[in-house]
Amino acid sequence: MRAGHRDPQLDANGELNHLLTMEGLPAEIVFHILDTAKPFVSVTEREVKKLPLLRGKSIFNLFFEPSTRTRTTFEIAAKRLSADVVNLNVGASSQSKGETLLDTVANLSAMHADMFVVRHAQSGAAHLIAGHVAPDIHVINAGDGRHAHPTQALLDLFTIRHYKGDFSRLRVAIVGDVLHSRVARSQIHALTTVGVPEVRVIAPQTLLPRYVERLGVHVYHDMASGLRDVDVVIMLRLQNERMDGALLPSAQEFYKYYGLTEEKLMVARPDAIVMHPGPMNRGVEIDSGVADGRQSVILPQVTFGIAVRMAVMSILAGH
Amino acid sequence: MRAGHRDPQLDANGELNHLLTMEGLPAEIVFHILDTAKPFVSVTEREVKKLPLLRGKSIFNLFFEPSTRTRTTFEIAAKRLSADVVNLNVGASSQSKGETLLDTVANLSAMHADMFVVRHAQSGAAHLIAGHVAPDIHVINAGDGRHAHPTQALLDLFTIRHYKGDFSRLRVAIVGDVLHSRVARSQIHALTTVGVPEVRVIAPQTLLPRYVERLGVHVYHDMASGLRDVDVVIMLRLQNERMDGALLPSAQEFYKYYGLTEEKLMVARPDAIVMHPGPMNRGVEIDSGVADGRQSVILPQVTFGIAVRMAVMSILAGH
């Protein structure tokens, strides 16, 4: 790492200062987040699901793109750590008044925010914000454009480790619209960082980024060979707007070739787990029987997601 | 009660597990809620309006149909019990992404929710959700379609008992659009459950459900005879959309025949109380003089509504 090119996620001591992307995040930090999340799972199962770790801290959910689901996971994680949470749907207000993104952020910083959870339709928005906040403010990327969604990838890692114990002998397949998916991009970086030896992507050519192999993945265009002997199947959400576009003939066609059915799943290892970041399109990228089946760990992903977000927040707050 | 047809509101010990409807709710549970609510009224009048009963609990206001007013009553009740509250306007987000209602609920359950307060335009939505959540999650119906609005009926009972002492000798008249009103339906079940001997409905034929007598009410089509000697007058809100429809000639016509004026009220008992669930259409179903008059208990209803919702939440949480 050259001087002047320090990772914007890390402080001068190499500690996590912002969580912006999985790309380049050191493995020891990833494992530290996963280890920190573990005890938080049991907190969320207690009678009183509350810890005082972030008491008196102000966390702003800064959503330039609406997402009730993601906002809720961060809100509930922050509240269980006793933080004060303020939700801002910024699209509706200051932005429409012509204020710039950085002025909005500078203003909220001046209110002595401690953390921004940022969701934005533009790739790079969270990085931009992280580059302009005061030194004691931490930024968490909750999804920026097609770029990254690191807490999703971290909860996926947590889920895989929970069910598989260890990453070092796994075959993981990511299936579907890799091209438009910030989730897929973050998952690929996450899986290679923790040492998963074989990461596959399965998709039609039109739904793959160019040069995707350079990320260290193996490319498959059909499920029968792509799913063979894998330990983990990660299905991606097929966004509705893609189905109408030129990239796909129809949702039915997609389901026929790439929708995960029990039949297609049979070539995977018998103890393979099935994951999905949600929200699911049942009957498009995944069959209902599989989504609710014995191999599905889709709901545990959600549970672990709260614990992982609590871990990220408490690490950023210095605990 | 036959095996396999256990009331979905009660657990195996016959205790309240969900609050979905007044229909079939045992009288002892209704009275338990009313008794529990009583001390909460004084809590809301204290300097520090806060009790730690629900500390560390996560309550989700799951509003598939927007209602700032109802959401606020539950939010303030939950916060006064020290719960963490998350507001979700679901129409705007996941639902539009094609996720099913049950997937949305399964997701939120996986975040270790403790309680869902559900508002939905479809009758039966709260029952459906209650039938699919984990055993330790409780559902409160905050209004589903034309079906039920049980906390409104409970706060009405509380108000009546507060002013009349006891239910066993009362005549209660419910006036207006019974046909489209979940409030009226819940009130009728509530009043008969606690033993009110005479429940009347007053409305034009077009605004009454067929076979409404089977619910145990007396039907009147004019105010002069319907209000005679009643102890309690409950006015229903006339929804704007009805006024344009074929069911009613006009708001003016409705007011002439069914709007509560001081003159019409004179046939009721001199100490009769006047109630309304709000929001009121002054000059449509109720005259301003009556709404603000000495017999009106419309604002105390709101106050008691907070206490009743606190009672329901604390009972569901096991206190």
Next chain:
Amino acid sequence: MRAGHRDPQLDANGELNHLLTMEGLPAEIVFHILDTAKPFVSVTEREVKKLPLLRGKSIFNLFFEPSTRTRTTFEIAAKRLSADVVNLNVGASSQSKGETLLDTVANLSAMHADMFVVRHAQSGAAHLIAGHVAPDIHVINAGDGRHAHPTQALLDLFTIRHYKGDFSRLRVAIVGDVLHSRVARSQIHALTTVGVPEVRVIAPQTLLPRYVERLGVHVYHDMASGLRDVDVVIMLRLQNERMDGALLPSAQEFYKYYGLTEEKLMVARPDAIVMHPGPMNRGVEIDSGVADGRQSVILPQVTFGIAVRMAVMSILAGH
């Protein structure tokens, strides 16, 4: 003050009961708010930014006109005082159901609210509400029509005192669309109340209220003479809708004559401070170099704004 014309902001003992406008607010109360705010600045800089002063109090942000930014400042101030905060965007709900403003407020009052923070597009809305709430409920005007925005004016005073020490020898210029600005109106009253000897307004004739001199200000139509030797420059936001109207030729024209540039600022005192209530239109009413320059105190205004709102709330709550 004649009997029957008591200031609606003060109680019978002359203490602050509501904060509605700077007009007529006694200087001793203004200074009491500024003095109370001072220690709150350091609270917002602590590790645990929280005081228990408003624990168990219910504060309703009652926004009939959306403003994420202003709502956020009150929300964060209230939460740092440990209050329970409920946000209501009233435009979207009850109002559309035909309920009157006063019925909405009566309802929320019946929930035992302690404070209403009111934003409304109609001048006088906060006064109207204050005139109808129960005696133990306090109203804070967070902006009503073109009338007043008193907490903005108070934070401006706090900022000026912070940088200039004392008001008694200052020249302050307010620049821009005074005509449509509730902020300007409140600033003028605030500055004259605390004894600023010279308050100037600088604007084209079309953006000045008639008889503005009667408020005790000196009128200038050009920056070169208006800014000469001033200690404080307060820029106003130029609302986009004005730029299209008949009142202004164009945003470019406005910037040319009234936009604050470093060149124009040179006639002010060398230690003059530059203020703006936000959100800024860079390149319209203010040059970016000035907005981010060494004389700008625009972000400290935001920081002090939280402390000032905490002060107002804690004084109203009786501390």
